[in-house]
Amino acid sequence: CFPVLVLSLLFAMFNSFEGNFKTRPKINLGGQRVQEDKSTLIKKNKEQRRERDNERLRQKSAIRIQAFYRGRNVAGNLRNKERAVWDQNAESIFRAAHTKWDVNAAASLVELVRSFLFFYRSTRDAQRELCLCQILWKKMFDVETIFVPFYYEDLRNTWFHQLKKLLLIFIKSVGSQSINRDHDIVDYLNTLLLAVDVNKYRQLEEGGRKISLELLKYLVNHGLYLELRNRLINLEIENKDENKQTIMLIISLSLYPFQIIPTSDPDYAFAYESSLKDFITYIFTIPLLADRVEALELLSSEMPLYDIISVIASNDWNAEQGSILLSNLLAFTRLEVNKMNDSALLAYLTVLQRLFLRIPDHLLADRTTSNRPESFDEPQIDPSILKWISVLIDDKHLGSVLAFA
Numbered sequence: 550c551f552p553v554l555v556l557s558l559l560f561a562m563f564n565s566f567e568g569n570f571k572t573r574p575k576i577n578l579g580g581q582r583v584q585e586d587k588s589t590l591i592k593k594n595k596e597q598r599r600e601r602d603n604e605r606l607r608q609k610s611a612i613r614i615q616a617f618y619r620g621r622n623v624a625g626n627l628r629n630k631e632r633a634v635w636d637q638n639a640e641s642i643f644r645a646a647h648t649k650w651d652v653n654a655a656a657s658l659v660e661l662v663r664s665f666l667f668f669y670r671s672t673r674d675a676q677r678e679l680c681l682c683q684i685l686w687k688k689m690f691d692v693e694t695i696f697v698p699f700y701y702e703d704l705r706n707t708w709f710h711q712l713k714k715l716l717l718i719f720i721k722s723v724g725s726q727s728i729n730r731d732h733d734i735v736d737y738l739n740t741l742l743l744a745v746d747v748n749k750y751r752q753l754e755e756g757g758r759k760i761s762l763e764l765l766k767y768l769v770n771h772g773l774y775l776e777l778r779n780r781l782i783n784l785e786i787e788n789k790d791e792n793k794q795t796i797m798l799i800i801s802l803s804l805y806p807f808q809i810i811p812t813s814d815p816d817y818a819f820a821y822e823s824s825l826k827d828f829i830t831y832i833f834t835i836p837l838l839a840d841r842v843e844a845l846e847l848l849s850s851e852m853p854l855y856d857i858i859s860v861i862a863s864n865d866w867n868a869e870q871g872s873i874l875l876s877n878l879l880a881f882t883r884l885e886v887n888k889m890n891d892s893a894l895l896a897y898l899t900v901l902q903r904l905f906l907r908i909p910d911h912l913l914a915d916r917t918t919s920n921r922p923e924s925f926d927e928p929q930i931d932p933s934i935l936k937w938i939s940v941l942i943d944d945k946h947l948g949s950v951l952a953f954a
Contacts, residue, residue, distance in 0.1 A: 628668035635664045635677065642694075643684055655698045658684075662711045669718065671727070679733055682719060686740050692752075695744060699753055699760065709760060713767050716744055720768060724776025726783065731795055734780065738798035741768070747809050765806055766820040774827035777803050782835050796842050803832050807853045825856055833857065834873050837933050839880035849881045855893045858882075862900040871907035872930050876937035878904070883940050886949035898950065901941065 638661050642654075665681055668674070685695040698708035722728055723737050743749065745765040750757030777799050784792045806824035810817050832838070842848060861874060882897065889897060908930070930938075940946050 628670075631664055631668045632674075632677070635661065635668070638664070639677070639680055639684065643680065643687070650692070650697050652701050652704075655701050655704055658694065659698050659704055659708055659711065662708075662715055666711065666714055671718075671722070671725075675722075675727060678718065678722060679736065681715075682736050682740050686736070686743050693743060693749070695740070696749060696752075699750070699757075705756075709763075712744065713764060716741060716764065716768060717771055720771075720773055720776045724772075724779035726779075731792060734795050735798065738795065738802060742798065742802055742805070745805065745809075762810065762817060762820075765810070766817065769806060769820055769824050769827065774803060774824075774831040778831040778835060781832070781841065784841065786837060786840050800842055800848060803828055804848075804851050807856075808851070825853065825860055829857060829860055829874075833877055834870055835877075836873050836931060837937075838877045839937065840933065849884050852881060854882055854885055855889075855896065858893070858896050858900050862896060862903065866904065866907055868908050871904045872934055872938065875901065875904040875908070875941075876934045879940040879946070880937045883943070883946050883949075886946065887952065894950070905941070 638657065642657060642661060661684075662681070665674075665677065669678070671678075685693070687694050695712070698704040719737050719741055723734060723741070728734055728737070745761050745768070747758055747761040750761050753760075781796065781799050784796065806821065807828075810821045810824065812818055812821050835841070858878070861878070866874060878901070886894070886897070
């Protein structure tokens with residue numbers, strides 16, 4: 550059988566051979582193959598690598614956004630729980646008007662402020678902020694609440710740092726337009742003045758005056774005068790009588806640094822200079838400042854006029870600033886000229902000249918009689934400001950100046 554099988558295979562092979570010894574070409578059933586050159590391949594690889602990098606970046610960004618959202622959500626829930634506890638504790642402290650203060654009560658106040666600083670958001674906690682403000686100046690057994698933790702050595706440092714942050718929140722609230730009731734603004738300003746009142750710290754055994762100075766310096770360095778300006782400049786002059794208490798508290802707080810900061814102490818000399826510069830920049834450049842306040846004679850006597858004159862003289866001012874400074878300076882110093890010594894009067898006349906020369910002549914002219922065509926593009930001086938500038942040639946003012954000649 551095997552020989553027969555072999556013979557059959559050989560017969561089949563010989564019968565199928567047609568003499569073509571070449572290999573038949575292979576047919577690609579997938580279509581024509583595209584040949585890519587090196588530059589195309591490199592470009593394609595770069596695109597794919599860029600897509601992979603972008604995808605990884607999208608994944609990382611998504612993870613971070615999700616983590617941030619979860620974190621904010623958790624923090625928001627914690628703040629809400631803290632608010633609920635705070636409301637109960639604040640009510641307990643607020644009602645404890647006849648309870649004797651001790652270290653536990655003082656510690657409760659410190660904890661109350663710590664909790665407030667944790668959850669405070671200006672858009673949600675305005676009413677809680679006002680409540681805390683009222684708690685701090687509440688008087689119990691001849692001592693305002695704000696000073697109680699300072700009587701305990703273990704709480705003094707913590708309370709000092711908390712109070713700085715809290716007072717900064719209060720002063721920003723004073724400058725914001727979110728508080729409309731004049732009574733609430735008065736509460737904030739009274740609390741700020743109380744916190745830096747050096748006389749209130751005399752009962753402390755030691756370090757009381759330094760606490761007052763450090764709190765005041767902190768407020769000055771963190772925008773005290775800017776926020777006072779924001780509040781004062783938005784009070785309408787026509788409603789001066791209605792806002793009388795608010796205006797007087799703002800002026801008192803703005804002048805207080807000049808009354809207690811020791812200029813001879815190198816640790817506070819810079820704070821005094823900063824206060825003086827900010828007072829001129831933010832308060833003394835308010836248009837018609839004298840028309841906004843009452844008791845000009847009292848305020849003039851409390852102002853450091855010679856220092857103000859020196860700082861104004863050492864800086865450059867444009868025409869608008871110069872006209873406002875000149876009007877305010879004349880309004881407040883006209884009552885004090887006869888009290889100046891020779892050097893102060895010379896500095897006063899020098900700065901008046903410099904400010905006056907900053908103002909173009911046509912801006913000082915009476916528009917009702919001037920033939921100059923009026924242009925809406927050029928700056929104009931308010932007639933009320935011109936009224937105060939005219940004090941420069943007032944008979945009483947000139948008489949006081951010429952008395953030293």
